Amino acid sequence: MKLRTYFVEDNPTIRENLIETLQELANIEPVGIAETEADATRWLSQNEDSWDLVIVDLFLRQGSGLGIVGAFQKRAEQQKLIVLSNYATNDVRKRCEQLNADAIFDKSNEIDSLVDYCIGLNATNA
Numbered sequence: 001m002k003l004r005t006y007f008v009e010d011n012p013t014i015r016e017n018l019i020e021t022l023q024e025l026a027n028i029e030p031v032g033i034a035e036t037e038a039d040a041t042r043w044l045s046q047n048e049d050s051w052d053l054v055i056v057d058l059f060l061r062q063g064s065g066l067g068i069v070g071a072f073q074k075r076a077e078q079q080k081l082i083v084l085s086n087y088a089t090n091d092v093r094k095r096c097e098q099l100n101a102d103a104i105f106d107k108s109n110e111i112d113s114l115v116d117y118c119i120g121l122n123a124t125n126a
Helices: 012-026 037-046 065-071 090-098 111-125
Strands: 003-008 028-034 053-056 080-085 103-106
Touching (some): 003 012, 012 111, 037 053, 053 111, 065 080, 065 090, 080 090, 080 111, 103 111
Parallel strands (some): 003 028, 080 103
16 A cells, blocks of 8 residues: 655745655555645545544745644654755754654655655555
């Protein structure tokens, strides 16, 4: 079974490359995309049973990934929300953990860890 994944990333090139990589290596199924906090929050709220994983960037065209993480602190146990950012500093990681993010990865040097994380989720959900 594929991991139904929603992407919140406002850079089309990064988003397309990420989706392609995760489809190929981690058996994910993209279920939607958003470029703003409002669009992501609306879709995720209206489709709460339609996703297993959300991958959120922190800095968006409008709003913040932290707002999305904060809005979905309470979710089904099998639903995972992770942050993928170029700004994965210790302070940002701590804030994401406080908001109940399941993981945070740095875009520049932790993509392999993100792929491994997704593979692990798929194994758990199988």
